[in-house]
Amino acid sequence: MINSKYLLFACVFSAAAALAACQPADGGSSSAGLPKGRIDAGELQAAVKGEATGQSCIDCHGPDGNQPLDPTYPKLGGQYEDYLGHALQQYRSGARDHSLMSNQAQGLSDQQIADLAAFFASQPSELSDLSGVY
């Protein structure tokens, strides 16, 4: 009986250790295993026209992501890099759906997503968290 209790404890402990190891060590900027984003490569990528839509990121969101062409489009400038990466991954996988963005994200590699996220996150921002609002 003692042996099985120890075995159970060892299992729980090692499972907890394995989970802890999955946390990003640096409190990091990339999400879900994306490579490190490169701002300069992202800036070039942001101007590339998507095959399906004929539009680039900056055609619709503005050169720094702060001039959405349509009021339903979000501002991207200064948004958190890992959130932007997560959003593009969701559009690519189909977990999130938008008539333009789903097609736009379809052909992007992990590196391209990371680069785009790094570029728009580096731009001037009109966005803020809600701290200090109340």
Place this chain on the structure above:
Amino acid sequence: MMRPLQLAACLAFAVVPFAAGAQDPAPAAQQAALEEGRSLAYTCMGCHGIPEYRNAYPAYRVPKIGGQSEEYLTNALNEYKRGTRRHPTMEAQAKSFSDEDIANLAAFLSSVNK
């Protein structure tokens, strides 16, 4: 003999605020929407009010929503409400909001300018 005049004066002053409101109804309604949105948005603070607050599994920082496009925010909340955009906490929050609540929230959040 003064009484009717006093009464008329009281009535005149009582009517003035309504008349002033009627001349400019749009900003008053807008202000009411912002106030209502501000009150509703208190529930957002637990995550969106904390700088760098992280979502768990997958780990990413929850987005900055202050100053975001009003119609984008409206659509996002409606998608969460319908379940076409998935996030457990956001779906639960959005399902508790009426269409008017969502419009007021979006108006307030987009007006945040720090």
